[in-house]
Amino acid sequence: MIKLEHVTKIFPDGTRAVKDLTMEIGKGEFCIFLGPSGCGKTTSMKMINRLAPLSSGKIYIDEVDIMKLNPNELRRGIGYAIQNIGLFPHLTVAENIATVPILKKWPKTKQRTRAEELLELVGMDPGTFLDRYPSELSGGQQQRVGVARCLGADPPILLMDEPFGAIDPITRGKLQDEFLKIQAKIKKTIAFVTHDINEAIKMGDKIALLREGELVQFSDPATLLNAPKDEFVRNFVGADRSLKGLRLHRVRDIMQESPQIVKLGENPVEVKACMERDKLKWAMLVDDQNQFLGWVTYEDLREDKPIREIIQPAAVTAAPETPLNEALSMMLNSAIGNLAVLDEQKRLLGVLTFENIREVLGQAGSAQNGFGGKDR
Amino acid sequence: MWIQAWNYMIKHSDKILNWTLQHLYIIVVANAAAAVLGILIGIFISGKGRERLADTVIYLASIMMTIPSLALYGILMGILSALTLPSIGFLPVVIALTLYGLLPIVRNTYTAIREVDPAIIEAGRGMGMSELQILIKVKIPLAVPVIMAGLRQAIVMNIGIAAIGSYIGAGGLGQPIFRGIANYRVDLILIGAVFVSLLAIIADLLMGRVEWLTTPKGIRIRGRRT
Numbered sequence: 001m002i003k004l005e006h007v008t009k010i011f012p013d014g015t016r017a018v019k020d021l022t023m024e025i026g027k028g029e030f031c032i033f034l035g036p037s038g039c040g041k042t043t044s045m046k047m048i049n050r051l052a053p054l055s056s057g058k059i060y061i062d063e064v065d066i067m068k069l070n071p072n073e074l075r076r077g078i079g080y081a082i083q084n085i086g087l088f089p090h091l092t093v094a095e096n097i098a099t100v101p102i103l104k105k106w107p108k109t110k111q112r113t114r115a116e117e118l119l120e121l122v123g124m125d126p127g128t129f130l131d132r133y134p135s136e137l138s139g140g141q142q143q144r145v146g147v148a149r150c151l152g153a154d155p156p157i158l159l160m161d162e163p164f165g166a167i168d169p170i171t172r173g174k175l176q177d178e179f180l181k182i183q184a185k186i187k188k189t190i191a192f193v194t195h196d197i198n199e200a201i202k203m204g205d206k207i208a209l210l211r212e213g214e215l216v217q218f219s220d221p222a223t224l225l226n227a228p229k230d231e232f233v234r235n236f237v238g239a240d241r242s243l244k245g246l247r248l249h250r251v252r253d254i255m256q257e258s259p260q261i262v263k264l265g266e267n268p269v270e271v272k273a274c275m276e277r278d279k280l281k282w283a284m285l286v287d288d289q290n291q292f293l294g295w296v297t298y299e300d301l302r303e304d305k306p307i308r309e310i311i312q313p314a315a316v317t318a319a320p321e322t323p324l325n326e327a328l329s330m331m332l333n334s335a336i337g338n339l340a341v342l343d344e345q346k347r348l349l350g351v352l353t354f355e356n357i358r359e360v361l362g363q364a365g366s367a368q369n370g371f372g373g374k375d376r
Numbered sequence: 377m378w379i380q381a382w383n384y385m386i387k388h389s390d391k392i393l394n395w396t397l398q399h400l401y402i403i404v405v406a407n408a409a410a411a412v413l414g415i416l417i418g419i420f421i422s423g424k425g426r427e428r429l430a431d432t433v434i435y436l437a438s439i440m441m442t443i444p445s446l447a448l449y450g451i452l453m454g455i456l457s458a459l460t461l462p463s464i465g466f467l468p469v470v471i472a473l474t475l476y477g478l479l480p481i482v483r484n485t486y487t488a489i490r491e492v493d494p495a496i497i498e499a500g501r502g503m504g505m506s507e508l509q510i511l512i513k514v515k516i517p518l519a520v521p522v523i524m525a526g527l528r529q530a531i532v533m534n535i536g537i538a539a540i541g542s543y544i545g546a547g548g549l550g551q552p553i554f555r556g557i558a559n560y561r562v563d564l565i566l567i568g569a570v571f572v573s574l575l576a577i578i579a580d581l582l583m584g585r586v587e588w589l590t591t592p593k594g595i596r597i598r599g600r601r602t
Contacts, residue, residue: 049502051498051501051502071504072504072505072506073504074504075501075502075503075504076503076504077504080499080502080503082495082498082499082502083495084493084495085495085499086493086495086496086497086498086499086500087496087499088496088499088500088514088594089496089518089592089594089595090517090518090592090593090594090595091594092594099500099503099505100503100504103503103504103505103509133593133594133595134594135594135595149503150503152503159502
């Protein structure tokens with residue numbers, strides 16, 4: 001889909017920002033440009049839509065040399081989102097999102113419906129936000145609109161330069177999750193710049209790690225973590241590689257069926273007997289729609305108390321898409337030590353226990369040791 | 377003295393109205409010219425690679441401001457008569473005021489356009505806006521409030537300077553002032569001064585309103601939902 005061949009960028013002052021970069025991003029691939037600041041990752045990305053002109057080399061999109069295209073036409077066909085968002089403050093949210101449709105002279109009604117669709121896609125209510133101005137939105141909301149805007153004319157390719165960089169970590173995590181869900185639906189080819197290894201591992205199908213304008217390692221996140229090519233990569237990836245490896249897995253990969261599901265009306269004595277037989281300390285309580293209500297522990301179950309009086313509501317629950325590292329920290333913060341896994345309608349899908357996570361950590365640890373030995 | 381001035385005003389209200397209208401006419405023509413020229417020059421020098429030119433233009437405009445208006449009228453009289461154009465009255469005064477009005481307008485236009493957040497411009501460029509589209513759809517709308525503030529400043533300042541134009545026969549509210557000085561008539565001086573000030577205050581309030589109205593809704597600071 002996007003092919004870079006011996007791409008080099010030399011700035012007017014003689015700095016060689018990108019040196020002989022050759023790589024390929026496949027259709028529908030989420031490719032991360034990762035590296036410390038000044039490594040040429042942003043410049044590499046900007047060369048794809050010619051915001052940074054190439055000094056030498058070739059870039060092809062769908063086998064077409066980008067230098068043969070009109071730069072403005074080229075850019076209108078590629079979504080673009082940046083860290084500082086750069087929403088137009090004098091235009092409404094709807095007009096911002098429809099920037100490229102307006103440039104492409106879509107009919108007015110189509111611009112509007114497209115803006116509505118996209119606002120919904122990024123989880124904002126069109127009725128409330130379409131006619132607001134950027135200054136009336138929170139930072140997180142502005143980022144969402146920035147993402148919606150880069151999808152404006154439904155381009156097959158997105159270029160994103162730290163699009164979640166300028167917000168607090170909690171909102172960032174949430175936006176990352178949501179964007180992954182969106183990407184699962186829309187399957188764009190994405191070039192995504194970040195200096196954050198954790199973001200790279202969480203988001204990317206492929207990671208291109210750059211240092212001083214050179215491509216050091218280009219591989220999937222697991223290989224980057226488990227088989228760093230050299231000392232630089234190893235240091236950049238960091239010492240807590242096995243913990244980071246948790247990001248590669250999602251709750252759905254390792255969750256298990258709930259061993260004991262209890263309904264509200266059930267008899268406490270019978271439930272207790274069942275749990276005693278199976279040596280269970282806890283059970284999971286659901287209503288008639290299978291919506292999760294909370295936990296019931298063995299000790300709390302008593303003959304004279306209906307079950308609804310001993311529910312321990314869950315402070316945190318996980319979704320199937322939650323990365324394991326986040327699940328682990330949720331687990332450490334919950335009294336019960338296990339995580340209920342729910343779908344979007346709060347229906348119970350299964351449970352995640354600490355044991356499940358430890359198994360994954362064990363696997364990652366051994367794989368890492370194996371590779372480490374080979375390297376030395 | 378105040379009573380004399382009051383009586384004069386009642387008796388000769390038609391005269392005062394006439395001076396005021398002359399004054400206004402000079403101001404409107406001169407500042408309209410200054411606005412058009414100033415905004416165009418400001419936009420032109422804000423272009424990429426024109427930083428040196430911009431410095432020079434703004435420097436020249438600030439020097440212009442330091443020339444006393446009487447001296448400037450004198451210089452213009454010389455130039456205009458060499459060109460066989462009317463060297464006294466309306467024309468030299470309008471030209472002088474246009475030149476004075478340029479500095480705040482050029483400087484504000486230039487600064488406002490240069491100071492548009494680079495992220496906004498980059499976003500526009502990255503989505504495929506041409507340089508002209510960026511100028512018209514992004515930079516200028518965002519610069520409007522500051523440009524209007526420059527125009528407001530130019531108008532208020534010129535209302536004062538225009539009074540001196542009466543000295544070379546352009547009429548306006550300078551006339552009672554000069555007449556008063558020549559004839560020891562403090563009441564006339566007072567009338568001229570008060571009306572010039574009133575004009576300036578009203579113009580300032582009016583332009584403040586215009587500034588607000590021309591500011592795009594999304595960047596208005598007051599009266600915003602939060």
